[in-house]
Amino acid sequence: MSLVGLPEAAVREAKDRVRAAIQCAQFEFPQRRITVNLAPADLPKDGGRFDLPIALGILAASGQIPLDALGGCEFIGELGLTGELRAIDGVLPAALAAADAGRRLVVPAGNGAEAALASRAEASTARTLLEVCAMLQGRKTLPAAVALPVRTATGPDLAEVRGQAQARRALEIAAAGAHHLLMVGPPGCGKTLLASRLPGLLPAASEEEALESAAIASVSGRGLDPARWRERPYRAPHHTASPVALVGGGAQPRPGEISLAHHGVLFLDELPEWSRQALEVLREPLESGTVTVSRAARSAEFPARFQLVAAMNPCPCGWAGDSSGRCRCSSDAIARYRGRLSGPLLDRIDLHLDVPRLPSAQLRPDAPAGESSSQVQARVVAARARQIARSGMPNAQLGPAALAAHCRLAEADQALLERAVDALQLTARSMHRILRVARTIADLAGAEAIASAHLAEAIGYRRVEFQGDSRAA
Ligand SMILES: [Zn+2]
Known part of the structure; x- marks a missing residue:
């Protein structure tokens, strides 16, 4: 499996996390050469945010989840070795951009409150790769991202x-x-x-x-x-x-x-x-x-x-x-x-x-x-x-x-x-x-x-x- 498109170290390690998460979720990791292309190629990619989309891409390409279910959706999140979704940085700008593009966004549960700040965005949350796949297979609905109550400021007076x-x-x-x-x-x-x-x-x-x-x-x-x-x-x-x-x-x-x-x-x-x-x-x-x-x-x-x-x-x-x-x-x-x-x-x-x-x-x-x-x-x-x-x-x-x-x-x-x-x-x-x-x-x-x-x-x-x-x- 190779990653192209300027991946930084944390993104290159996605290979190991994605493989382990797919296997842990009882899916099959395809036994063939896989090339993951992160486009646009000239923009450096950093962090674990690409894990979930990479895993879903592999599962869809190998026919284990329905490809057409991915239409109109965006996914972002880091995977743990057992397939749990971990919170990442930069979810709010991603939610705003997804809303502007007219697409739904799926984020790790730990990022739900942040995604919900973009009130014009349609964002839902998942705890594991398995939950996301169940939603794509039409067996489960994911909960909507919910905003936290805004604390009233108690700054110095x-x-x-x-x-x-x-x-x-x-x-x-x-x-x-x-x-x-x-x-x-x-x-x-x-x-x-x-x-x-x-x-x-x-x-x-x-x-x-x-x-x-x-x-x-x-x-x-x-x-x-x-x-x-x-x-x-x-x-x-x-x-x-x-x-x-x-x-x-x-x-x-x-x-x-x-x-x-x-x-x-x-x-x-x-x-x-x-x-x-x-x-x-x-x-x-x-x-x-x-x-x-x-x-x-x-x-x-x-x-x-x-x-x-x-x-x-x-x-x-x-x-x-x-x-x-x-x-x-x-x-x-x-x-x-x-x-x-x-x-x-x-x-x-x-x-x-x-x-x-x-x-x-x-x-x-x-x-x-x-x-x-x-x-x-x-x-x-x-x-x-x-x-x-x-x-x-x-x-x-x-x-x-x-x-x-x-x-x-x-x-x-x-x-x-x-x-x-x-x-x-x-x-x-x-x-x-x-x-x-x-x-x-x-x-x-x-x-x-x-x-x-x-x-x-x-x-x-x-x-x-x-x-x-x-x-x-
Ligand atoms: Zn003096």
Whole structure:
């Protein structure tokens, strides 16, 4: 028996599993030369998913199951030596593709809940090769794949964040306009706490968005929890992660963290500690929402429309600018530290925010709690709906033409913006960034036009400066 069509090691081993499973199911393994052709030949095949279709092909070709029963059906699943069907990765995208092709899909019982997420698909489940054959021989009906009840999200709540009024406000603006956000502050000021609350402030994912995120989790081999598929992803990789782990790649191109965060939030803590290479490859997806990974002759494009929340200390020791005066970093060391971040990367982050250490009185457990995530989310949803109605996209994605159309300023405000651009030595890109943020602030206020207060607040999120060795104010 030979396998052709770029089978990887796990697929080549299908020979042994298929032979054993067929014999265990009391069928006859044909005593003749068998060639299994996996088409298309130029696409590498990986994993155990081809076992079941290979076994059924052999049984049909040798007349042991009716060939015509296979019409209109697709099969996917790994076989154990005794013929039991094992769960595999990537069932959700397979179910969506089978539905689009108008065919029924049979999956291992362990993948039933995942296949059922594709509500337009007609999927049934089987526990063994024998059950599948009994169905094909018309002796048995297979149970339909059933979805698990969706667990209600119990993500971390904004109410648990004490104080930090300014940071909470910036987080709300980021959520409303889908703006990327950079937080600068000393260790322990709550940057991680704040970032992890962002998914709970975003508008609920649409079914199509949730399916796209779930499909990526499914093919990534990191597992998909079918009960939590409606939650927006939140990924927080450590800065020691390799560029491949971050953006995807490998011999068999696999999605990286930025794709696992598709339609969700990517939190990168200690931003200057990330390798320059890793940060530079972020630039393309930050702009386009997709990433192309290639290795040798193979390349793959993965969706990567994530919202970036980045965090960093103000200096190597973390305490520059703190009222305690404990920072002893030289201005050279601080400049080197900030210089690790390139201008083009920072230019793609709409909101820059200082997060100060809080006076301890505000951290007491009996300090008044802030608004809950659901209160803030209600305003975010309303502001986002205005954006979609006006331009069909969140403000963060507005191009120059849309900016000119929807972000007009009054004469005096235009002058204010130009003065700020001159004083802060901002680029044209930065000016666009201010306009997008001002538009979102106006949307949160329910205002048709951008007013002076909206613009002034937006300029405030540009005060953290990195390009020089000192912070412009
Ligand atoms: Zn320092």
